[in-house]
Amino acid sequence: MSRSLRAELLGWLLLPLAAVVAFNGWSLHRDATRTADLITDRTLLASARVIAEQVKEADGRIESMIPPSALEMFASPDRDKVIYRVLSPSGELIAGFPDVVEPPMRPRGLEPAYYEGQFRTQAMRAVALAQPVISKVDGGNALVIVATTLHGRDRLVDEIWLTSLRDQLVLVGIAALLTLFGLRRGLAPLLRLRNELRSRNPESLKALDRGGVQSELRPMIDALNHALERVQAYIALQRRFVADASHQLRTPLAVLKTQVAMARRDDDPQMRGEALAAIEGGVDGMGRLVNQLLTLARAEPGGAALRKEALDFGEVARSATESLAGIAFDRAIDLSFDGAPEPLSVVGHVTLLRELVVNLVENALRHIPRHGAVSVRLAREGGQVLLAVEDNGPGIAAADRERVFERFHRLAPSTIEGTGLGLAIVKEIVAAHDGAILLMETQPPPGLRVEVRLPAAAPEPPPG
Structure with a gap:
């Protein structure tokens, strides 16, 4: 299976970047949720304080007027339902819905208590606020609860999170394009080297040009050129060996052929014996010459690697x-x-x-x-x-x-x-x-x- 250097480099660059984007997406969603909760909580607290200001004693009874402004704060296209509940210091319902869930723990002092719950199958976020009431009949702290459904809050979370995530994805896409362009430009010298090696004559042993390539590629070019030099040395050695052998063996072979012809034509046993002795001497001489040529080829630079x-x-x-x-x-x-x-x-x-x-x-x-x-x-x-x-x-x-x-x-x-x-x-x-x-x-x-x-x-x- 072939492997692409460009694909590997792009993968090593983009996969970690994608992991960072995924982590940032989770972090952005968490931060967006916190921001939306903070905005919702501040709106709930403002509404609860407006209602709490209206809790007072009148004609011996604790009353609470609900100003329209306290509910208009939640006006939005999401049409969230706003509910409230006001209890007197003795726990009597003064205003609002009787089935609004009270907080798990009543607020301490004047600090508000935020919590989430259900109101008639709908998820709600609420705030409970203690309001001091001066009364001879029912003095103490009244409890003001304001809650709202979470449609607007969820939409705000999605807007903040998705907008930031979209911007990051756009940046990743731009980075991927720039990375791909950079890889194409960076790998161009290597691709040119590949094309040069593919298109050059198989018999050409010319050194490769190391100019115009990055410093990281130059050792590879140098190694290839060194290998080409060694191939040239081997070829030169082979050609020189063949030339030397042919030069030195041509004359002895011609002499041997002449001596063989003379031995065939001569009927005198003595002369034939002398011719055969001369042939034997010539063969011995050629054997020594061949051995010396082989020794010379082995000892020359570029010859067979010596095992020292x-x-x-x-x-x-x-x-x-x-x-x-x-x-x-x-x-x-x-x-x-x-x-x-x-x-x-x-x-x-x-x-x-x-x-x-x-x-x-x-x-x-x-x-x-x-x-x-x-x-x-x-x-x-x-x-x-x-x-x-x-x-x-x-x-x-x-x-x-x-x-x-x-x-x-x-x-x-x-x-x-x-x-x-x-x-x-x-x-x-x-x-x-x-x-x-x-x-x-x-x-x-x-x-x-x-x-x-x-x-x-x-x-x-x-x-x-």
């Missing part, structure tokens, strides 16, 4: 050097290894680090004369691990020391078979491990010294 782990580089270097003892023996070369007394811990990819050592040592073994010497030394220097491979061969001129790291570059004249990828692979592996490599002349010359420095891993905390 803490390892003892001294053991990796020792094992790699020992694997080349056969080549050293065949060429009568003195191959020595000088390791460190303590473990040399680095964080890296064990296969690539082994390939690094193999390429450096094998290059030295193949490029020096017979009966030469190659030494491999490891040491810790500060926060780095040093690998030094030194030989007493012809060395490399200073002008060529940077070019030897280029792919397929071989020093001329060269009679040694090779692909020209060994030092290029070493350089990429060193870079993938945040290290550094340096070529220098031995002392005394001639000879070549290759130094590789890798960051040493932090020592593990003691157990416990």
